[in-house]
Amino acid sequence: MSKVKYYYDSETLSYKKIKRKKGRRIGIALLSIVGAFLAGFILLVIYLNIPELETPKEKALKRELDNMTLQYELLNRKMDQVQQVLANVEDRDNNIYRLYFEANPVPEEQRLAGFGGINRYRDLEGYDNSKLIIESNKTMDMLIKRLVVQSRSLDEIVALAEDKEELLAAIPAIMPVKNENLKRxxxxxxxxxxxxxxxxxxxxxxxxxxxxxxxxxxxxxxxxxxxxxxxxxxxxxxxxxxxxxxxxxxxxxxxxxxxxxxxxxxxxxxxxxxxxxxxxxxxxxxxxxxxxxxxxxxxxxxxxxxxxxxxxxxxxxxxxxxxxx
Missing domain, CATH: 2.70.70.10 (Glucose Permease (Domain IIA))
Known part of the structure; x- marks a missing residue:
């Protein structure tokens, strides 16, 4: 089908060919490009502002991050429980074991020494969950330090106890009724x-x-x-x-x-x-x-x-x- 178009000239009573202007063609082309650009820009804005529009890879990474955050929170709770038990052992060490053997208590400063000064967690800063990760590492380092001090203290208690078998036998050190399932x-x-x-x-x-x-x-x-x-x-x-x-x-x-x-x-x-x-x-x-x-x-x-x-x-x-x- 021919793309040549004609129009009827009433003065000459004949058909004449329509001649397209080059400027109009360029204008239409530019208008089409601008329209396509605007449509693409609008679609991009919509895409970036609708969180549901995530790629499968983004969704997998988000699930992995959420799971990691949950695991860190659970780890912190478990470490809190360990700290409670350790604090009780430290209290017994200072106020019972060392009292038995007339030994000086371990100062609190010694149990917590070595955690001031430089920022040892600088490499963990700058991430979305930096605070959670840094707190977990601080708690773990503190527990390790306290456990080392407590272990050394108990070694000292064992050495002191070697010559005090009579005292160790006399101390009431078991439950008075059988309680195998710990339900009594x-x-x-x-x-x-x-x-x-x-x-x-x-x-x-x-x-x-x-x-x-x-x-x-x-x-x-x-x-x-x-x-x-x-x-x-x-x-x-x-x-x-x-x-x-x-x-x-x-x-x-x-x-x-x-x-x-x-x-x-x-x-x-x-x-x-x-x-x-x-x-x-x-x-x-x-x-x-x-x-x-x-x-x-x-x-x-x-x-x-x-x-x-x-x-x-x-x-x-x-x-x-x-x-x-």
Missing amino acids: MASGYGMRTDPFTKVRKFHYGMDFTAARGTPVYATGDGRVVRADNRSSGYGNHIRIDHGFGYVSLYGHLYKYNVRRGQRVKRGDLIGYVGSTGRSQAPHLHYEIFKDDQRINPINFYYGQLSPEEYDEILQQSQQENQSLD
Whole structure:
């Protein structure tokens, strides 16, 4: 089909060829280019401002980044739990172990030394999640430092203990009832709700739930100084003097298996769980005294628990619930 176009000239009464102007052709071409450019620019702006329009690779990278951020947050939570357990071990080291062997406590400055001065995390700055990554690295470095100091401290304690076997045997270092599944912890040392008055007051021992007649064991070597019911609230109870200022108490017993003045070894059967005295249900109320002052029994179960088991029972003992006596 011919692209030549004609028009009818009424004056000459004939058809004449239409001649296109070159300037108009150039204008149309430029207009087309400008229109295409504007359309492309508008589409680009729309693409950049609609987050849903992501390539498969971008989506995969975003999922990977989100997962990495989540894993760092979970790691920080786990490290927080480790720090709590380590802080408890450090407290026991300074206030119990070193006290046993008349050694000076490890200063806090020594445990945390070496983390001031230069910025050792500069290479981790400038990224979207720099703060999270830097905090994770700081926490990890701090834990490693504290663990090294604590390990050296315990090595020193072991050396001090070599000549003190009698003291180590006397310290009440196990739980007074069998608790393989760690489910018998009912109430710990600290502020608790009284089961009778419903008022919060300080609970000076640990309550272990157990059926009536469950065996109760001596937690360290010593001599039975009381096996009676003449102490208000405890009902039938036993007290063992371990020497070195330590006394353990076992309350609300059903009956005794020892008598006053008898020598016992750690792990010996001394009585049976009951609910005598000021008790709401069958359980064992257990206390430890050091130089006539009640102290938290949770610090003395190192003789039979792994670090993971100790962490679990520590969490249970810190719950502010209702005691059973």
